[in-house]
Amino acid sequence: MITIANLVKSYGRNEILKGISFEVQKGQVHSIIGPSGGGKSTFLRCINGLEPFQGGEIRVGNRVLTPATSPRSDARLLEAVRRQVGFVFQQFNLFPHLTVLENVIEAPMQVLKLKRGEATGRAEVLLERVGLEAKRHAYPRDLSGGQQQRVAIARALVMEPDAILFDEPTSALDPVMAGEILSLMEGLARDGQTMIVVTHSMGFARNVASQVHVFADGCDVESGPPSKVFGDPRHPTTKSFLSQIAKD
Amino acid sequence: MRQRLCSSLVGCILAGLILPCTASADALADMRKTGRMLWGGDQEGGGPYVFPVENNPSQVTGFEVDLANRIAEYLKVKAEFTQGQWDKMPDMLRTRKIHAIINGYEFTRERTEIMDATIPYYVYALQLMGRGDNPRIDSWASLRKGAGSARAKIGVLNGSVAEAYARTYCGQRCDVVAYDGNTDTMREVETGKLDATIEDTPIASFYAPRFRALRRIENPVQRGYYVIYVGKGETALLRALNEAIVLMVRNGDIERIYRKYGIWDEQQAELADIAGKGRFYGYFRATDARIERNRMPTEESVKADTRKHGWQVVRDYSGILIQSAGMTVVLSCLSFPLAILVGLMIAVGRLYGRSWLRLPLTGYVEFLRGTPVMLQLYFIFFFLPEIGVKVPAFWTAILGLAINYSAYESEIYRAGLQAIPKGQMEAALSLGMSRVLALRRIVVPQAVRIVIPPVVNDFIALFKDTSVCSVVTIVELTKRFSVLSMSTQATVELMGMTAVLYLMMSYPMSIVSRRIEKRLGLESQA
Numbered sequence: 216m217i218t219i220a221n222l223v224k225s226y227g228r229n230e231i232l233k234g235i236s237f238e239v240q241k242g243q244v245h246s247i248i249g250p251s252g253g254g255k256s257t258f259l260r261c262i263n264g265l266e267p268f269q270g271g272e273i274r275v276g277n278r279v280l281t282p283a284t285s286p287r288s289d290a291r292l293l294e295a296v297r298r299q300v301g302f303v304f305q306q307f308n309l310f311p312h313l314t315v316l317e318n319v320i321e322a323p324m325q326v327l328k329l330k331r332g333e334a335t336g337r338a339e340v341l342l343e344r345v346g347l348e349a350k351r352h353a354y355p356r357d358l359s360g361g362q363q364q365r366v367a368i369a370r371a372l373v374m375e376p377d378a379i380l381f382d383e384p385t386s387a388l389d390p391v392m393a394g395e396i397l398s399l400m401e402g403l404a405r406d407g408q409t410m411i412v413v414t415h416s417m418g419f420a421r422n423v424a425s426q427v428h429v430f431a432d433g434c435d436v437e438s439g440p441p442s443k444v445f446g447d448p449r450h451p452t453t454k455s456f457l458s459q460i461a462k463d
Numbered sequence: 464m465r466q467r468l469c470s471s472l473v474g475c476i477l478a479g480l481i482l483p484c485t486a487s488a489d490a491l492a493d494m495r496k497t498g499r500m501l502w503g504g505d506q507e508g509g510g511p512y513v514f515p516v517e518n519n520p521s522q523v524t525g526f527e528v529d530l531a532n533r534i535a536e537y538l539k540v541k542a543e544f545t546q547g548q549w550d551k552m553p554d555m556l557r558t559r560k561i562h563a564i565i566n567g568y569e570f571t572r573e574r575t576e577i578m579d580a581t582i583p584y585y586v587y588a589l590q591l592m593g594r595g596d597n598p599r600i601d602s603w604a605s606l607r608k609g610a611g612s613a614r615a616k617i618g619v620l621n622g623s624v625a626e627a628y629a630r631t632y633c634g635q636r637c638d639v640v641a642y643d644g645n646t647d648t649m650r651e652v653e654t655g656k657l658d659a660t661i662e663d664t665p666i667a668s669f670y671a672p673r674f675r676a677l678r679r680i681e682n683p684v685q686r687g688y689y690v691i692y693v694g695k696g697e698t699a700l701l702r703a704l705n706e707a708i709v710l711m712v713r714n715g716d717i718e719r720i721y722r723k724y725g726i727w728d729e730q731q732a733e734l735a736d737i738a739g740k741g742r743f744y745g746y747f748r749a750t751d752a753r754i755e756r757n758r759m760p761t762e763e764s765v766k767a768d769t770r771k772h773g774w775q776v777v778r779d780y781s782g783i784l785i786q787s788a789g790m791t792v793v794l795s796c797l798s799f800p801l802a803i804l805v806g807l808m809i810a811v812g813r814l815y816g817r818s819w820l821r822l823p824l825t826g827y828v829e830f831l832r833g834t835p836v837m838l839q840l841y842f843i844f845f846f847l848p849e850i851g852v853k854v855p856a857f858w859t860a861i862l863g864l865a866i867n868y869s870a871y872e873s874e875i876y877r878a879g880l881q882a883i884p885k886g887q888m889e890a891a892l893s894l895g896m897s898r899v900l901a902l903r904r905i906v907v908p909q910a911v912r913i914v915i916p917p918v919v920n921d922f923i924a925l926f927k928d929t930s931v932c933s934v935v936t937i938v939e940l941t942k943r944f945s946v947l948s949m950s951t952q953a954t955v956e957l958m959g960m961t962a963v964l965y966l967m968m969s970y971p972m973s974i975v976s977r978r979i980e981k982r983l984g985l986e987s988q989a
Binding site for chain 1: 886892
């Protein structure tokens with residue numbers, strides 16, 4: 216469903232991604248782990264066109280992003296890709312001038328052109344699911360970080376995307392709230408939601424992901440099912456990373 | 464009345480830009496066609512030239528009003544007064560906003576190079592005036608003596624012939640102080656801040672009853688001539704006006720009018736000499752016509768003998784001041800929304816637009832912020848007609864203010880937009896929104912909340928900046944204040960009322976903005 220081939224991304228001379236390829240099938244959960252600065256977030260941002268890239272291609276469904284894709288002249292293509300692929304940010308990025316409900320129904324109404332009633336119906340189901348039905352008229356500033364991230368997930372889900380990209384969704388949260396978010400994501404995975412999750416939570420990667428990728432220095436140094444990556448790491452970077460994690 | 468010895472900076476700059484306009488239109492034919500003679504004057508100049516009617520300040524009176532009306536009768540048209548800034552009259556003539564200038568414009572060589580002058584309609588001179596109880600200044604010569612211990616202080620009208628004369632005559636021995644108002648100096652002599660003033664004879668005569676403490680010292684000096692100026696090459700109109708003046712001098716119309724204002728003096732005898740010579744210039748019709756001398760004085764004389772004070776001023780003039788405040792409100796309320804809209808588009812264009820758009824937009828902002836709004840108004844009003852774009856005064860004011868303020872607003876919006884975290888745009892894009900939609904629904908609404916205080920601040924500033932619109936003939940609150948203060952000398956009362964009116968208009972806006980801030984401000988903090 217999402218196929219990335221030989222993706223190269225650089226800032227000037229600094230190569231952030233040095234030719235990454237992988238494929239995500241429908242219903243799979245891919246977890247990307249690895250040391251900071253390995254290019255994990257940049258990789259996610261390339262997939263939904265927030266970052267232009269210099270080499271390779273990204274195929275989402277039957278749409279293809281290439282280095283020639285321009286944010287202006289190919290705006291329609293990018294919008295189509297983004298409707299297929301949702302994004303959840305580390306910093307939530309809720310719209311502060313809108314209530315919880317308005318945050319969730321904004322895109323369905325403006326992008327999918329749903330009627331308010333229909334959008335609200337969808338949103339209420341999702342808010343119920345993330346446990347924030349009671350907060351529908353609150354503003355983001357009145358919510359805790361964990362609650363904000365749950366709204367952000369509902370906001371991504373309401374567009375019914377084929378896949379959702381999570382960029383360290385729990386890194387800005389304390390462990391209790393992080394736990395809530397991770398269990399919510401686990402539920403999504405069980406329901407067959409396709410996801411790519413950049414995370415520092417080894418528990419999630421080990422227990423929920425169908426595939427784990429270890430990114431280091433712009434390369435996908437090791438990938439495979441969690442049992443293999445965690446149980447029998449081959450690459451020296453993976454080994455040192457996992458032992459580093461274990462010490463913490 | 465006054466003579467700007469060197470034309471204003473504005474004039475110099477624009478004169479360089481403007482190519483000589485050779486296309487000549489026949490002003491007289493235009494007047495006959497429309498049935499109107501548009502003549503320019505500035506009521507701020509005060510009595511006895513053109514000034515507000517005492518009991519009906521929205522109308523003008525003055526010896527030049529009467530003169531213009533009578534001349535128009537001879538020309539079989541209707542005279543229509545056109546308010547304008549005194550020193551901008553030549554521009555109004557050039558851009559054909561008026562047919563003639565009748566406003567104490569002296570006959571000078573410089574002016575005849577750009578305009579055509581009629582024969583004189585008034586012979587003025589410079590009158591020295593001092594305080595009745597001040598023996599120190601008793602003659603022109605006493606000014607030169609530098610009598611007494613301290614140097615004498617002489618008040619004159621800024622840029623006037625009187626100023627030039629005072630500086631050459633006794634500039635070494637006295638302090639020559641320039642004032643902006645015609646009668647300011649007389650008041651200052653009365654209160655003792657000045658030792659003497661030099662005024663054109665019509666002003667000295669007209670206002671003498673109002674300043675009883677003042678006395679005229681010696682006979683007037685430095686004779687000069689007020690003439691009517693018309694556009695260069697308007698020979699037909701010039702002829703018609705000259706004929707009318709000759710007739711009016713001969714049949715006593717002029718004397719009757721001048722007596723009405725108490726400004727007929729022995730110097731006017733020269734007018735008859737000049738009129739008599741008219742036949743040498745081919746004005747036979749006017750010089751030979753059989754005339755019936757008017758009986759004089761047929762009209763009630765106009766005198767400036769009483770000075771209103773206190774509540775009387777408030778009662779008589781608050782109506783017209785409030786009316787003028789209405790113009791201020793209309794100007795601000797029409798131009799500011801336009802400025803906000805244009806400013807927002809510019810800011811968005813500069814931050815999110817295509818790269819080729821950014822340079823011209825930056826240029827627009829820098830140019831308009833870096834040049835005075837007065838110059839911009841002047842450009843629209845007096846230069847655009849040269850290239851065929853005629854914008855009426857009212858819309859010139861709206862447009863000029865809107866364009867100027869759009870530059871400021873765009874900078875405020877730019878700051879506001881930049882204060883919105885990048886993640887907001889990314890979140891909106893990641894939901895499949897287009898950039899335009901993301902700006903419209905997500906980024907701009909947040910920026911608007913941030914910029915409310917500085918934008919309201921600018922609105923209040925614009926409110927007061929509307930006063931520059933007087934350069935394009937608009938009479939709003941400040942101009943009305945100047946006009947009334949010059950003709951009534953009730954400056955303190957009028958100033959108080961004007962200030963209160965401005966405050967009454969701007970303070971509610973501060974309150975409203977604080978309310979909006981309170982309501983939106985709380986919601987905008989993430």
